[in-house]
Amino acid sequence: MxxxxxxxxxxxxxxxxxxxxxxxxxxxxxxxxxxxxxxxxxxxxxxxxxxxxxxxxxxxxxxxxxxxxxxxxxxxxxxxxxxxxxxxxxxxxxxxxxxxxxxxxxxxxxxxxxxxxxxxxxxxxxxxxxxxxxxxxxxxxxxxxxxxxxxxxxxxxxxxxxxxxxxxxxxxxxxxxxxxxxxxxxxxxxxxxxxxxxxxxxxxxxxxxxxxxxxIETAESRQTIFIPEDEKELRRVFEEGLEGWRVFLHPDQRKIAYRDYNGPAMVRGGAGTGKTVVAMHRAKHLADQIEQDLTQTGQRVLLTTFTTSLAQDIEANLRTLCPEHLAARPPRIEVINLDRWVSQFLKRKSFAREVAFFGEARDRLDQIWREVFDDHELPEGLSEPFIRAEWAQIVQAKGLMDQRAYLKVSRAGRGTPLDRRKRAALWGIFADYRARVVSEGLAEPDDAYREAIEILSSEAPNLPYAGVIVDEAQDMGEQAFRLIRAIVPEGPLGDRNSLFIVGDAHQRIYGRRASMAGCGINVRGRSKRVRLNYRTTQEIRSWAVSVLEGVSVDDLDEGSDTLKGYVSLLHGVSPELVSSTSEVEELKGVSTWIRSLPSENVRLSDIGILCARRADVDRVSAALQGDGIETVVLQAGADDRSVPGVRITTMHRAKGLEFFAVAIPFLSESAFPPPGALKSAVDAADREDILTQYRSLLHVAATRAKKALRVSWSGTPTKLINDHAPNLG
Incomplete structure (x- = not known):
């Protein structure tokens, strides 16, 4: 031999x-x-x-x-x-x-x-x-x-x-x-x-x-043939699961992840099409180049997303895909959600104000709003919630710093019209609020983003990033993308491999939106689409898509998007849609369903129960434990599937996760969307936006399921699925 x-x-x-x-x-x-x-x-x-x-x-x-x-x-x-x-x-x-x-x-x-x-x-x-x-x-x-x-x-x-x-x-x-x-x-x-x-x-x-x-080295052969680079990679693949995305990429995915671009690139596609997988392989590809190029010593790839939990999940998967890059000193891949990156950056720059991402600082902002409203007469026909929404969605999102800019800005999509007189009156309220926030030593997240942008623009710091990869781009706003552009500005030699953006506006669950072109990021001619759903069966995918029927969706730039051509290869049983007479009966049905799943093929940790509200998570956990079923309530941090127990979490936290089987309870008309969410709507347009967000949230939750999906309610089902329930029952 x-x-x-x-x-x-x-x-x-x-x-x-x-x-x-x-x-x-x-x-x-x-x-x-x-x-x-x-x-x-x-x-x-x-x-x-x-x-x-x-x-x-x-x-x-x-x-x-x-x-x-x-x-x-x-x-x-x-x-x-x-x-x-x-x-x-x-x-x-x-x-x-x-x-x-x-x-x-x-x-x-x-x-x-x-x-x-x-x-x-x-x-x-x-x-x-x-x-x-x-x-x-x-x-x-x-x-x-x-x-x-x-x-x-x-x-x-x-x-x-x-x-x-x-x-x-x-x-x-x-x-x-x-x-x-x-x-x-x-x-x-x-x-x-x-x-x-x-x-x-x-x-x-x-x-x-x-x-x-x-x-054997073609992208097509590599779809079904794995060539390990060394013993460590071989052992890792054997231990982590041999037929997973870590080894086999569809040729289209591999071509997208492992090529060079002469400018920012964007990847769009429906849930389960492997966009995050492509993003992780892209990070590996760029890190491989850093490792091989001595001129890039000390450089790294920044992979960022919106939520802390998703960043932690991605980092855990990268430790399986390419642990050598995370273990390097300094690491060749840095995974962090954008809020945390901004917080750490401003702390190094001795930013004097506390950024109110959450907690007591956020509560203090609410108190400042109450004080401002006590001292101002509101323009006729406008409510306090409307004014706060105007501040967040127009003034802060677009970075408006003076009255003149606010008087001229487009408010498309905001519903309630505002004439020049009302805008001028509102600016007085906004200016007072901003002054009080500054005097209290506080800053909103968008303020922090702008401050970081100004520092990056004025100091031109030599950040150690060879490129930035953005996952779940649909959940980030304008200021976030202006910051990302500032982290890796276009250089004198061009914009090669600088930005790689992944997202799907059909899964927008936080209401923020941005145009890449409007934020200085030109992806024209470098926008790719993935259409094959690797996660869910065609039956589950079809039902999840039906929830979005009639919803108009943007393409994360300045056009519209569609799920045309979005298909699954796998087939299975149709989702179960179950009506109960009471929530007690509904929870009992969830327990029975869990026990009906084939235990020889499905571990408890491969079953997810996804709820709209945190309070519902605790109710489900208590009910299942009362029936003798082990549970794990997922919060922050990556999900360690070696720990036994049915996973219970919110629909928001489930983003980025997948399960063999998923149950979504409490989808009655009175519970979904939660009443508090609809009451916060400031006008008809805002109410429609909230309904669209919850349609997207249900779509996201349903597409976490690979083989089995159970949707249940007590009494009358939510109108978000009512039109489709008879077809699948």
Whole structure:
């Protein structure tokens, strides 16, 4: 066998899937062997043997233990493991398999060559129709099904049979067939699989000229083949889950994350499309460049988001994806929510005022407002809540510092019109409030952002950031993005790889909004979209999207957005929509539902109960514990899934999380949206904005579910779902 240095070991997704079906001790034995194999494939007990009678001479076997064998393909310096099973089953699996370099799909595939006489996998009725009888061979081939697998495809009679035969097909073939069986159009199948359409421009280098070692490195092959860089990465992947986003990216995702941009770039897409995953891989890519470029020593990537909890979740995942970059000194990736970044920056600059992000300082701002209102006569027809909303949404959001600017500013979307006289009167109130806040030594978050922008602009400090990545951009406002632009201003040599912005306005749950162009960030021509939902089933996705029916959504710049083409490959059961006579009955139903989930496949920690209000979280936790079900109430901090217990948290806190099964209780008309939220509306336009936010919040909560979703209420359901409940009940 060649020296270990000249060997490259990789793992096909089929190997990963077969491992999950093995006894734990066998899987652990294989994992241990693979770490040794990477360091020295010629060591004792790691010899590859020829599989007698195999159609492909490059297919080999490796003894895992007395009863199990691993199957691999050895081509020149490459060894690709593809399957692990019991001895006889592994050899039967290997007999007709061969490696196919497929230029049509730009990837390496592991296909099975069968004769028509041996592919009858289901009992055949006299006139039982075939599953793909209306789909021609030409169409199947154009979509990416190889000729070798056509006989097996033609033997299928039902989607259940297809699911049973999954292991027999190349992973890409299975994706294509499942999508076709689900009724997807050819265009949707191309989007799902990443197979180039026939009409697309051919690559400059003919793919037929690529050798195995070149083809395995294509973005398409890397969708289903994992090539670890070292033993640490291999062990980490084995321990963290072999078939996850950390290893396999869709070709479109990989192209977005691992390329250079000559200016700020934006990625949009619906919930579950892997935008945060792309952001994390983008951070890894930029950090890799920093590590390799001696001129960037000491530089880092700033990955920021809106909430503390999401930043902590992202950091925890990055410690799995690329721990070397976080462990470096200084770290090559810094993960922090923007409020905290501003607070730390201003503290280093000896900013004299306390930023009222929360707590007592925030309460003091409320008191100042009360004092101001006591000393001023309000303009006719305007309420205190309206004035405070005008301050937050217009004056502070747009950074208005004088009356002249306020008299001229557009108030589009604010509903209640204001003439020049009323604006002038309001400015007197705003000026008094601002003066009192300053005299108290306080600052609102937008004040802090502006102060940081001024410091950055005047001092031109040499911040150590090679680039900034923004996740959940839809929840940040204008001042936040003006600050982000100030952190990495456009330099004399351009704006290469400076900003990478990820978001989806359909998931805007905090009411803030900003135009990238209006904040000095030009993403035109560098705006990308991801459409494939990797998390949820098509049934859950469809219901979650129905909640947003009729809602107009922006594209985070100066246009509109849509979820057209947003699809899921996975299918499952429809969401359960359950009506109860009382909340006590509703909570009992949640307990029964939890116990009905298959315990052999679903841990309690993979079940989430998401509530609109914090008080409801405590009620659910008490009820489940009373029924003998362990619970964990999620607050700040990352979720450690090794701790047993059903996860209970608010819909807001659940942003960025995912669960096998999700229950959303208390969606009655009287409880959702919470009455207090609607009472705070200052006019019809504001009320509509609040309803839209809660539609988005419910959409976000529903899309946390991967396979099972339960929605419940007592009495009359909220109008946000009432129109859709009869269709799915």
């Amino acid at each position: 060649m020296d270990a240095i000249n060997k490259r070991v990789s793992y096909d997704i089929g190997c990963m899937k077969s491992l999950r079906k093995l006894p734990d001790k066998v899987a652990l034995r294989f994992m241990d062997m693979m770490t040794r194999y990477m360091s020295d494939p010629s060591s004792n007990g790691l010899n590859l043997e020829t599989v007698e009678g195999a159609k492909d001479s490059s297919i080999k076997s490796l003894r895992v233990d007395q009863g199990y064998r691993a199957i691999a393909f050895e081509v020149a310096r490459d060894i690709m493991f593809v399957h692990v099973n019991e001895h006889d089953k592994a050899y039967r699996w290997a007999g007709n398999r061969r490696v196919k370099l497929d230029p049509d799909t730009n990837r390496i595939r592991v296909v099975e060559e069968l004769d028509v006489t041996v592919v009858e996998t289901e009992p055949q009725g006299a006139e039982e129709p075939r599953l793909f009888s209306t789909v021609t061979d030409k169409r199947l081939k154009a979509l990416g099904v190889p000729a070798e697998e056509m006989p097996a495809v033609r033997a299928l009679t039902s989607i259940e049979g297809l699911e049973t035969a999954e292991e027999g097909f190349d992973p890409l073939t299975y994706q294509i067939l499942y999508a076709l069986a689900a009724g997807y159009s050819d265009e949707e199948v191309y989007a799902l699989t990443g197979v180039p359409e026939e009409t697309e421009t051919a690559p400059e280098t003919p793919l037929t000229d690529l050798t195995f070692d070149q083809m």
